[in-house]
Amino acid sequence: MPADADLNLLIALNALLSEGSVSKAAERLGLSESAMSRTLARLREATGDELLVRAGRAMVPTPRALALRDRVKALVEEASAVLRPAGPDLNLSTLERMFTVRANDGFTEAFAHLLVARTAREAPGVRLRFAPKPDKDVRPLREGLIDLDVGVLGESGPEVRVQTLYRDRFIAVVRQGHPLLIEGEITPERYAACDHVITSRRGRITGPVDDALAAAGLTRHVAVVVPSFGTALSTAAATDMVALIPASYFEHLRASTALRSFELPVPTEHITISQMWHPRLDRDPAHRWLRSVVLEVCRSYRATVS
Numbered sequence: 001m002p003a004d005a006d007l008n009l010l011i012a013l014n015a016l017l018s019e020g021s022v023s024k025a026a027e028r029l030g031l032s033e034s035a036m037s038r039t040l041a042r043l044r045e046a047t048g049d050e051l052l053v054r055a056g057r058a059m060v061p062t063p064r065a066l067a068l069r070d071r072v073k074a075l076v077e078e079a080s081a082v083l084r085p086a087g088p089d090l091n092l093s094t095l096e097r098m099f100t101v102r103a104n105d106g107f108t109e110a111f112a113h114l115l116v117a118r119t120a121r122e123a124p125g126v127r128l129r130f131a132p133k134p135d136k137d138v139r140p141l142r143e144g145l146i147d148l149d150v151g152v153l154g155e156s157g158p159e160v161r162v163q164t165l166y167r168d169r170f171i172a173v174v175r176q177g178h179p180l181l182i183e184g185e186i187t188p189e190r191y192a193a194c195d196h197v198i199t200s201r202r203g204r205i206t207g208p209v210d211d212a213l214a215a216a217g218l219t220r221h222v223a224v225v226v227p228s229f230g231t232a233l234s235t236a237a238a239t240d241m242v243a244l245i246p247a248s249y250f251e252h253l254r255a256s257t258a259l260r261s262f263e264l265p266v267p268t269e270h271i272t273i274s275q276m277w278h279p280r281l282d283r284d285p286a287h288r289w290l291r292s293v294v295l296e297v298c299r300s301y302r303a304t305v306s
Contacts, residue, residue, distance in 0.1 A: 102149045
């Protein structure tokens with residue numbers, strides 16, 4: 001395409017070929033007849049063809065014009081669709097798309113099956129890919145490598161959109177028959193005296209629980225640091241260690257495991273879980289639907305962990 005090509009000529013050409021008349025094309029585009037005549041002259045020069053020729057009092061298209069008519073109409077309609085704001089309607093039954101959701105294993109194990117089931121019912125052509133969350137780097141969102149980032153708000157970047165999904169909290173989990181459960185009240189002192197297994201992708205051994213214990217003059221012994229909550233639970237099941245687990249993660253396991261949970265004997269703040277996305281996807285109808293599904297699934301489940 002020449003660098004100086006005037007794409008507005010396509011709109012005029014479409015009107016001329018559709019109407020077969022300079023005067024009617026001018027009326028259609030809100031131009032004067034003389035202005036449309038000058039545009040037809042430019043089109044003849046650009047295409048090297050007469051396009052419309054006089055036949056008595058009417059004008060008839062040349063063979064080149066007939067060959068171009070449907071193609072030009074399709075081009076103009078496609079360009080108009082590109083520049084038109086996206087409508088609110090979305091046909092989920094025919095939507096085919098892959099969405100990549102980045103989240104830690106706690107969220108994925110607690111909610112992935114619910115999101116997959118909901119998606120399969122509403123949009124069977126949509127596929128979900130859950131990517132691990134090794135850090136809070138915003139670059140995958142900016143570069144389009146992921147569609148949605150779920151987790152605790154971190155260094156997300158000023159342009160990233162954020163929506164709260166639910167509030168979570170940490171609970172303690174132990175094996176059935178653990179001494180903490182059968183030897184009286186679970187006090188901060190008894191809790192701190194146990195060996196602990198914690199989860200950290202970066203190998204950290206302290207956190208808000210340690211701060212709360214320190215305020216009471218206590219420290220706990222972290223015996224094991226593991227990279228996933230599932231490993232923490234299996235460790236707790238095989239030992240007398242106490243695992244620290246998000247309530248939302250343990251809730252879906254509660255009925256099928258011999259492990260037992262209890263509230264922490266020291267106060268800790270709740271955790272706010274959010275979904276984050278890049279603003280270029282803000283008005284995309286399919287992405288808006290995905291965000292609504294994630295929000296509804298999480299909020300309907302929130303009552304069990306609050």
